[in-house]
Amino acid sequence: QVQLIESGGGVALTGGSLRLSCAASGRTSSNNAMAWFRQAPGQEREFVSAIKLSGSTTWYTDSVKGRFTISGDNDKNTVYLQMNNLKPEDTAVYYCAATARASYAVRNLGDWSYWGQGTQVTVSS
DSSP states (O other): OEEEEEEOOEEEETTOOEEEEEEEEESGGGOOEEEEEEEOTTSOOEEEEEEETTTOOEEEOGGGTTTEEEEEETTTTEEEEEEOSOOGGGOEEEEEEEEOOSSOOTTOGGGOOEEOOOEEEEEEO
16 A cells, blocks of 8 residues: 655645645555646646656646646655646646556556645645
């Protein structure tokens, strides 16, 4: 089992920045990739960004490209999401996810085995 704990959420103004962290514990050696998803009120959970833990390949949804940066620290078993130039539409609960699958589709929720409890991000105008 893998446990994921998110932190770093909060309130930011439009154009501001926040940095989310996701610390993994347990059988972290089995993880192949980690990701961030988000869910706004009344909406489905959607993919934001992912990183392959070996080689550091990254993926982003179009709406955050150029504004968000995902990175990982394998020594600390932690993944970060640096969010710059925040917009009100970024307001959501952000969830960290991890997968041990060798093959996965980053946007497919079912391919992610482990989930954190989520951290709230609110962007006010």
